[in-house]
Amino acid sequence: MEEMGVLLKLQELDLELNKIQAEHDSIPAQMEEMERDCNELNVEIEEQESELKTLKVTIREAESKIALLDEISKKYKQQLLTVKTNREYSALLTEIESVKREKEELEELIIQNMEKIEALSAEIKEKNGRLKKLGKERQGKKDELDVKLKELSNEMVRHKRKRGRLTGGVNRPTLKLYERIMNSRVNRAVVPVRSGSCGGCFAHVPLQKVADIRKGSQIYTCDGCGRILYYDESQSDS
């Protein structure tokens, strides 16, 4: 049957068109994903840079506190020379010791923060390098996807034109039936009868019906799934 041949060609074209359409539709999401990766990295870098700033401020504060403690310590040491009693003397020594301990703690804090700054700076440097690379890759990929998007759009136009020519060879009720089945999201609307079963849902097709389908004088559908059936000469139905 001439019409069945056209219908099968139409189906192949539609399946291909669906694939092209799906690929076409996935491109904006791919672009967004790349954008998101860059943005996430950017946010991480910004956060670490602000952390770096805080650490530097903490160091500066500790340094000025140390300067202050040095002055206090100096004053206490001068007082040591003028105290009259042992009690005053040992009280001053205790104060000097406490200032010294406080200074040591601050120095330790500075060392720790400097180590943190060093590690953080290295991390930021690495991330900036990664961001730069990612940015380049993104641009390259974006250009590539733009080209692909255009190609797929053109391909869709060509397919649709071809489709228009093919649908001219199918009578309207058959075309409507075909499109209704296709739109119900089954993979194929036209399936072969194989070994007495529907090639879509494997429901049994009575022998007489198989013979009628083989004659091809009209369109037959499967009682199980409603798909259009055709007789596949290359497959045995015995």
Ligand SMILES: [Zn+2]
């Ligand atoms: Zn079926």
